[in-house]
Amino acid sequence: MADLTFYTNPQSRGQIVRWMLEEVGAPYDTEYLGYGGTMKAEPYLSINPMGKVPAIRHSGKVVTEVAAICTYLADAFPEAGLAPPPADRADYYRFLFFAAGPLEQAFSLKAVDFTPPPERRAMFGHGCWEDAIGGIERMLGDREFITGRFSAADLYVSSQLGFMLMFGMLEPRPSFSAYVARCTDRDAYRRAKQLDEQAAEELKAQA
16 A cells, blocks of 8 residues: 555546646555545545545645645655745745635636625635636736746646636636646646546446
8 A cells, every 4th residue: 555545536626636646656545435425424524524525645644625735745745846945935835825715716606606796805815706817817927837847836726727718617818728738738647637537437337
């Protein structure tokens, strides 16, 4: 058994962590959980009381939340080169947590067709959809990668933007489409996609 266990469902945000794990290159075991079933019952609730995936257990330590997992893995496996030196992490942290906060909130609320009324936007971390999308577009600007070379921040931000583009929630602006294509043109991404697609088919056949 590997010292690293990945808890996921292949049709979840666990796809982002799968990509990160493939980038890291360390051996890991995978445990698949079903929505409304094993995900909401013991022993998994002892891993994540929210009953949600993904999660990892590494050397006996549990990490949940996708951005936290990506950040943790970049630090736990520095040989993968997925985080800049600590003194150069301002943009790295800024983009990671902008995507995990305002961008994720904007994505989720748009998915359920909720728009904060103008007089209440100050109560929401993302303000409104236009603020969040305009913000990330201005932040990215003409950068090739967030910190000058591909990092866990690019993996996470491009995954969020890629989901929005895939589900038709974000118009395919050239800057976003080019950035996502650039980030996902990696062998680790392709391996992760293939693994999750195979797992989804196998779980479907077992249902």
